[in-house]
Amino acid sequence: MEYVSLQYALDGISAEKQAMSMGLSSKTVFTHRAASARKLSVKKLSHLLSPKILNSSSSLRKEYCQYLDWPHKSPDS
Numbered sequence: 001m002e003y004v005s006l007q008y009a010l011d012g013i014s015a016e017k018q019a020m021s022m023g024l025s026s027k028t029v030f031t032h033r034a035a036s037a038r039k040l041s042v043k044k045l046s047h048l049l050s051p052k053i054l055n056s057s058s059s060l061r062k063e064y065c066q067y068l069d070w071p072h073k074s075p076d077s
Contacts, residue, residue: 005032 008018008029015033019026037043 001032003036005029006036009033 004022005018009015015026015029018024019029022029
């Protein structure tokens with residue numbers, strides 16, 4: 001659920017629209033988005049693309065990048 005919530009957020013889809021499409025309450029969606037951001041140590045979803053997060057060794061970050069089919073290593077490495 002966390003990966004899906006973050007993907008919707010990064011795609012610019014509101015929590016309300018995501019909740020409607022998934023048959024959940026918007027509070028549930030918001031809670032999952034917030035939990036995911038905390039696990040990745042980001043304060044805003046836009047920070048997911050920051051160098052600190054991109055270079056993070058966090059296993060959740062690696063899993064999330066694999067889910068999105070993004071490279072989880074720095075382009076310099």
